[in-house]
Amino acid sequence: MSTGDPEQGDVVVSGSIAALRDLAEPYPPLTNLQRQIIVWFGELVAALDGPRSGSERGPAKAPYWTKRPPRVDGVDTIRDEEPAYRIEGHGLESTFAVWINGRPVHGWRVGAHGWLIVPEPHDAPREAEILIRTREGDVVAYYPTFTQ
Amino acid sequence: MFRALATWYESLSPGQPGYERVFALHPLQLTRFLEEAWRMRSDPGGKPSPAIPPALFPIEATSGIGPELATVAGSIYAGALIPFRHAMYAYLVENTRAVEIFRRVLEECRTGENLDVPSPEGQQWLRTTEALFFSDPHPGGIMGVTSHICPDFRAVRCNLYYRLFGMDLNHGRDDGTPYPYVKPAAANREFVPLWEEFLREVWRGIENFKNTSGANATDDAAIAELGATLADLLTVRQRNGVLAQVEFISEVMASWFHLTLMSDTPIVVDLKCAATSPEERLRKLGERVRYASDPNTEQYFAMADAASYVLLAIEARQFANASGAASLYAETSPPDPPNRLRDMMMTIIAQWSIATGRDMKAHKVQVAPRAAPVAVGAPAAQAALASARRPQLTAMAGSHNGHDRPG
Numbered sequence: 001m002s003t004g005d006p007e008q009g010d011v012v013v014s015g016s017i018a019a020l021r022d023l024a025e026p027y028p029p030l031t032n033l034q035r036q037i038i039v040w041f042g043e044l045v046a047a048l049d050g051p052r053s054g055s056e057r058g059p060a061k062a063p064y065w066t067k068r069p070p071r072v073d074g075v076d077t078i079r080d081e082e083p084a085y086r087i088e089g090h091g092l093e094s095t096f097a098v099w100i101n102g103r104p105v106h107g108w109r110v111g112a113h114g115w116l117i118v119p120e121p122h123d124a125p126r127e128a129e130i131l132i133r134t135r136e137g138d139v140v141a142y143y144p145t146f147t148q
Numbered sequence: 149m150f151r152a153l154a155t156w157y158e159s160l161s162p163g164q165p166g167y168e169r170v171f172a173l174h175p176l177q178l179t180r181f182l183e184e185a186w187r188m189r190s191d192p193g194g195k196p197s198p199a200i201p202p203a204l205f206p207i208e209a210t211s212g213i214g215p216e217l218a219t220v221a222g223s224i225y226a227g228a229l230i231p232f233r234h235a236m237y238a239y240l241v242e243n244t245r246a247v248e249i250f251r252r253v254l255e256e257c258r259t260g261e262n263l264d265v266p267s268p269e270g271q272q273w274l275r276t277t278e279a280l281f282f283s284d285p286h287p288g289g290i291m292g293v294t295s296h297i298c299p300d301f302r303a304v305r306c307n308l309y310y311r312l313f314g315m316d317l318n319h320g321r322d323d324g325t326p327y328p329y330v331k332p333a334a335a336n337r338e339f340v341p342l343w344e345e346f347l348r349e350v351w352r353g354i355e356n357f358k359n360t361s362g363a364n365a366t367d368d369a370a371i372a373e374l375g376a377t378l379a380d381l382l383t384v385r386q387r388n389g390v391l392a393q394v395e396f397i398s399e400v401m402a403s404w405f406h407l408t409l410m411s412d413t414p415i416v417v418d419l420k421c422a423a424t425s426p427e428e429r430l431r432k433l434g435e436r437v438r439y440a441s442d443p444n445t446e447q448y449f450a451m452a453d454a455a456s457y458v459l460l461a462i463e464a465r466q467f468a469n470a471s472g473a474a475s476l477y478a479e480t481s482p483p484d485p486p487n488r489l490r491d492m493m494m495t496i497i498a499q500w501s502i503a504t505g506r507d508m509k510a511h512k513v514q515v516a517p518r519a520a521p522v523a524v525g526a527p528a529a530q531a532a533l534a535s536a537r538r539p540q541l542t543a544m545a546g547s548h549n550g551h552d553r554p555g
Contacts, residue, residue, distance in 0.1 A: 037475040050155030
């Protein structure tokens with residue numbers, strides 16, 4: 001349930017409720033037995049899966065609807081030639097739009113390890129709410145890191 | 149098995165499709181590779197058919213491909229013991245009708261030029277395929293699952309599928325009659341109802357996992373009960389590894405044709421059947437030889453791996469207790485590892501539903517028997533009421549109607 005419109009940059013944009021809830025409430029931890037089973041199964045799949053080449057629609061790939069929504073694991077800043085936010089997480093590779101405090105941002109890019117690099121605005125705010133829109137859904141990153 | 153070999157070649161040479169290296173190998177190398185793979189099988193106690201003895205190995209079984217792959221982690225040449233895919237993988241791939249379509253391709257290419265003259269690479273694929281799967285195998289080798297006793301390889305595979313799953317392939321002979329093979333009395337005809345009930349119960353876990361309020365219909369005890377029953381059902385047919393060799397060779401054959409269809413491989417291109425997906429390539433190949441692929445080919449390919457992995461885990465009794473059952477549907481957050489089981493279960497549930505036409509996400513509806521009207525308070529009415537309240541535990545397992553095969 002996104003309240004923002006990509007055409008209206010001055011509208012305050014917040015993240016989807018589902019994404020915000022996931023950020024605030026991680027899934028309950030596994031029991032030891034469940035973790036052992038999942039790790040065992042992952043090793044079984046790794047031993048048997050493949051090959052990696054071949055059709056995009058081949059059976060070695062997960063169907064699109066099993067993809068998970070994007071997740072943000074952390075935000076920090078980098079001070080290279082151009083100050084920027086570096087957002088770590090997963091599912092950020094398919095980002096197609098970014099807003100900071102409701103204003104659309106240009107010049108963002110996906111860097112190494114799937115990190116999202118978003119240039120800081122010239123009037124960098126002390127607190128930034130960064131909405132990231134990906135093909136798999138929306139997610140919000142906060143800088144400084146948001147804690148409840 | 150050949151998909152594993154292609155994967156190892158891709159690890160060795162990233163960017164080069166593994167099938168190029170696999171299809172370039174000589175048939176002798178590939179049969180010997182299978183001997184090497186069998187020697188390095190995990191759980192040799194459960195797969196007791198002997199490999200070629202060490203004294204004969206250098207002469208009879210060395211494929212010559214080991215030295216190159218010795219550095220690839222996870223390969224048998226680096227010392228890894230490997231599992232094999234479950235027979236369900238072979239069953240689902242064979243249900244696409246790929247084996248029959250390629251048999252017709254071989255017939256056409258060997259006897260005429262209706263399909264054009266294949267390239268040298270295409271000819272090599274034809275020669276290898278014919279040598280591996282449509283010729284008499286070396287009697288002592290691991291490929292030797294046919295003989296004067298069981299001369300028909302397809303009948304051997306059908307017998308395997310029937311014993312393990314109680315299912316026939318969805319295609320018979322060309323005239324539409326069922327393919328003849330021996331159907332033993334001891335077969336897992338209860339497999340499909342139990343498997344589908346297992347899928348339904350896991351789906352309830354998936355759809356209710358995020359519930360923070362309201363009813364939660366997830367029943368871990370039921371999942372565990374079904375998981376344990378399925379494990380018993382499958383392992384009792386595999387006592388002392390009696391079906392392991394046939395299962396292995398069936399998986400080998402399925403992986404050969406699957407690998408052929410996963411990319412625009414030489415034979416696919418030679419026959420002008422290049423496409424973007426395995427099912428589309430097979431459909432075009434079927435048109436060339438006038439034998440239609442199964443309409444649910446996409447579903448069979450999409451769930452073949454996942455169903456194979458999950459059944460291996462079921463046989464290992466990973467879900468035979470309520471605590472472990474939740475690993476089938478739980479979502480995880482770091483630091484817990486990503487739960488591939490859940491992804492695989494979702495794939496199976498969706499694709500099985502499409503292929504069979506039976507919705508695994510729907511709640512089961514039970515029709516109560518209509519009782520004859522009787523006077524309220526009469527002893528017979530009390531008994532009928534008590535009977536109607538009793539859970540119908542055997543309602544699913546008792547019905548085999550429509551469960552003979554998916555699709």
